[in-house]
Amino acid sequence: MKMKKIILFALMSIISLVSYSQSINGLGKFKLGSNISIINEFGEIGKIDGISHDNYDMIYSFCHKEREWAIVEYIYDTNKIDQISTGSIINANPAPLCRTFEITNPVKINDEVTLEEVRLIFINDTLVSIETSYSSALNEALDLKYGKIEPKITETPHKFTRTIDGSKITLTDFDADIDRSTIIIECHSKLHKYYSGSIEPKYFSYFILQNKNAMKKIKLETSKYKKRAEERIEERKKQNLKDF
Numbered sequence: 001m002k003m004k005k006i007i008l009f010a011l012m013s014i015i016s017l018v019s020y021s022q023s024i025n026g027l028g029k030f031k032l033g034s035n036i037s038i039i040n041e042f043g044e045i046g047k048i049d050g051i052s053h054d055n056y057d058m059i060y061s062f063c064h065k066e067r068e069w070a071i072v073e074y075i076y077d078t079n080k081i082d083q084i085s086t087g088s089i090i091n092a093n094p095a096p097l098c099r100t101f102e103i104t105n106p107v108k109i110n111d112e113v114t115l116e117e118v119r120l121i122f123i124n125d126t127l128v129s130i131e132t133s134y135s136s137a138l139n140e141a142l143d144l145k146y147g148k149i150e151p152k153i154t155e156t157p158h159k160f161t162r163t164i165d166g167s168k169i170t171l172t173d174f175d176a177d178i179d180r181s182t183i184i185i186e187c188h189s190k191l192h193k194y195y196s197g198s199i200e201p202k203y204f205s206y207f208i209l210q211n212k213n214a215m216k217k218i219k220l221e222t223s224k225y226k227k228r229a230e231e232r233i234e235e236r237k238k239q240n241l242k243d244f
Helices: 002-021 036-041 081-086 136-146 212-240
Strands: 053-055 058-065 068-075 098-103 118-123 126-132 152-161 168-179 185-194 202-211
Touching: 036 126, 118 212, 126 212, 136 185, 185 212, 202 212
Parallel strands: none
Antiparallel strands: 053 058, 058 068, 068 098, 098 118, 118 126, 126 202, 152 168, 168 185, 185 202
């Protein structure tokens, strides 16, 4: 009986080791835990000629490679406390330890898979989040390497009234989530079809891979800056009322 337990324990250990080794930790050259220097393969970190552009409630600096725009770094404008407090700036993060880049050109992983709109988040120069557009080729490659996972399907019906004749119609939002997450890693391939104020469907999809603990740290730091921004807004309101 003792020998059987030893053999069973050994088998469980091997299974756990194989399972762990198959856990996803990156896409091609983008690996969680990589140093920020991997950006240098696509452009130069930093502003070119001091150029920055203020748009979409954020400041972003362009990085240059072979006279073409190759990388965007999203930078929070901490002077815009209204945007910080409401969370309307969605691409950048106010925490100094966090930097967010987007590679504007397609990134070829192999002959079958090319990544579009790759967004990378670093904490203290360590890669903690990879986001890219979803593609069937990417998902097929993940299935082959890590095993096929059936998507979780969610359907949500909505009733609409046609303005032209007042007739009723039911349209259904569709969400598909392929979840490859582990205890440490969050990994999702998501597809969405939804209706918003129109009978014409809208679509968006993405793939995201990130370190859960690191993203919790970012969330905590963001909440601190949001609280400070709210305090500054409150103080500004009080100053405006000093002659009231």
